[in-house]
Amino acid sequence: MRIVVLAGGIGGARFLRGLKQAAPDDAVITVIGNTGDDIHLFGLKVCPDLDTVMYTLGGGINEEQGWGRTDETYLVKEELAAYGVGPEWFGLGDRDFATHIVRTQMLDAGYPLSAVTEALCERWKPGVRLIPMSDDRIETHVAVTLDGERRAVHFQEYWVKLRASVDAHAVVPVGAEQAKPAPGVLEAIAEADVILFPPSNPVVSVGTILAVPGIREAIAEAGVPVVGLSPIVGDAPVRGMADKVLAAVGVDSTAAAVAEHYGSGLLDGWLVDTVDAGTVERVEAAGIRCRAVPLMMSDLDATTQMAREALTLAEEVRA
Ligand code: GDP
Ligand code: CA
DSSP: OEEEEEEOSHHHHHHHHHHHHHSOTTOEEEEEEOOTTOEEETTEEEOHHHHHHHHHHHTOBOTTTSSSBTTOOOHHHHHHHHTTOSOSSSOOOHHHHHHHHHHHHHHHTTOOHHHHHHHHHHHHOOSSEEEESBSSOOEEEEEEEETTEEEEEEHHIIIIISTTOSOOSEEEEETGGGOOBOTTHHHHHHHOSEEEEOSOOTTTTHHHHHTSTTHHHHHHHSOSOEEEEOSEETTEESSSOHHHHHHHTTOOSSHHHHHHHHOTTTOSEEEEOGGGGGGHHHHHHTTOEEEEOOOOOOSHHHHHHHHHHHHHHHHHHHO
């Protein structure tokens, strides 16, 4: 069985851990990773979502934080701060720095991001094939009003520095229109037996991947079950501030509204949490088969069960 997953950072990575357990032994899992969160810091190319997937599946993640390396220290950051060199709001640890140095060196030598990611994964052995959505530079920007002035900030500045404390007027994946899917992305979608949307952010993770020309179309035309899991439980994101970017695209923070936002042209099946069982009918009325099951990734067993439910729903819609 060939499974394709569109993944952001924490929500995607944790789900993938369960999926690896739930999938048949001979399953091949291809992960199309979001690169809209990428940022250049200290002359280095940082790919937070790709690294979160790689570290989580490779056993190097800081479990409590959900991002960054385990056993991390912050000496380089302190030294940079002593020189007055920022930004100080983005947490790059010493171990993590090494990843960004290797990545930047390879990019400077002319390798595309997809090849660099494959090389980094040789160390981490995530057990999935991880491909960035595109080798082209795409950066999500968020339009906000700061001190009475409207301006666009990098997604990381909005998310990490401002903690999404101001309303987002718009979310723009800058560069997406001219970008091409990375080598292997469209092929993986065309050859997939099932396509999954993990409970990743529908706007700045999955939405950004779908904004790369050709990817949304390829999924819609793949002719295989496409099943998603809601990141919204009980009308709020389980973690983080997804409600702020959903509001920017005019979508309510409810499991049903997110399903309708993806739409029946893309989604065949949608899982909502049991607390949202009352919305199943509404989702089905939108032409998307829906089930209510526990969707909290509290431990590996619970996450594995979620992945099983997603694969079961996929078989149901196929039948
Ligand atoms: P990010 O790039 O690190 O923000 O991660 P993703 O985009 O992959 O996932 C973020 C989303 O995961 C958030 O909107 C959360 O609501 C969702 N999420 C996190 N933990 C859980 C969980 O246990 N269950 C569900 N259903 N969603 C979760
Ligand atoms: Ca992210």
